[in-house]
Amino acid sequence: MKQIANVLPAERLTRPANCETHGSYISTNIFGTVWTHCPTCESERLAKEKLEREEFKRKQLFEEFHRKVGDSGIPERFRSRRFSNFVASTDQQKYVLEFCKEYAESFDQVLETGRSAIFVGAPGTGKTHLACAIGMHVMGAYHRTALFSTVMRAVRRVKSSWSRNSLETETQAIEAMVFPDLLILDEVGVQFGSDSEKMILFDVINERYENRRPTLLMSNLSQDEVVAYVGERIIDRMREDGGKVIAFTWDSHRRVK
Structure with a gap:
């Protein structure tokens, strides 16, 4: 004791x-x-x-x-774009808005598969508005990285790396577009459509596809014209794992204003 x-x-x-x-x-x-x-x-x-x-x-x-917004390349004009200030009056507009909200709000699941999307429609229908709203949500709510670029700017960056005086290699230029969690490429089809441009676009999208990194493509062309422009190989990769072509079928919002 x-x-x-x-x-x-x-x-x-x-x-x-x-x-x-x-x-x-x-x-x-x-x-x-x-x-x-x-x-x-x-x-x-x-x-x-x-x-x-x-x-x-x-x-x-x-x-x-x-800092991420500054690094994202999202134009200043579109940094205030949100789902809440997108005007959705028709059933198709409401469907597209809900698709974009679901895509952004379930981005962790999107990253698991690399699910991508293609936005097609006439200028002024809100493609860039909603794509940037997705990017802003991904950076703000999920603390993920996003990069916005026109295809022309992306192609020009890779081509610039071919110069003897370039500060980055072609591999580094492509990797800069593969690294972000979300890549938004605008104005698909505005380019000349040369073989080198298509090769660069394929290299970027294919690298992202292999690494399960989602990509949003936007174009003023019709769905068939986009397929003809970028080729079946890119379209197949964009559609895999539930990827969709989203049609903005209404008139330009700018005309209404």
Whole structure:
């Protein structure tokens, strides 16, 4: 019994104490001359520290979001585009809006498969609006990376790498478009349609396809014209894992304005 008593912890000393703010409380001796402080003050201190940590994290996320937006290439005009400010009046507009919202809000699942989409329709129908809304949501809600570019700009970047004075190789130029979690390529079909342009576009999309990185293509051409322009190999990759062609069949919003 004596041995057991020796290993049992001694009962901690307590004493009455007073807090200038909260009044009387019982202080407990921790060790030596160290005693516990007012429990209410301690709770308030911990709550304040938690709020400060949360505020610091919010600021970090805010700064990270704006850095990503700056790096994303999304044009300034389209950075305020959201699902909430897209006008959907017809059944087809509502269907397209719901598709885009579902795509953005389930982006973790989209990344698992690399599910892509092609937006086709006349200029001014909101293709860029909704594609950028997806990109902004992906960066803001999921802290993922997105890159917006016209196909012409992407092709020009790769072609520039062929120059002897280029600061990046062709591999690096393509990798810059393969790396983002989401790639948005606008104005498919505006280019000359040369073999080299089609090869570059295929290389980018194929690399992303192999790495399960989703891609959004946008074009003012019809669905058949897009297929004829980019070729069946690209279309097959874009349609795999549930990828869809989304038709913006209504008149230009710009005409209404």
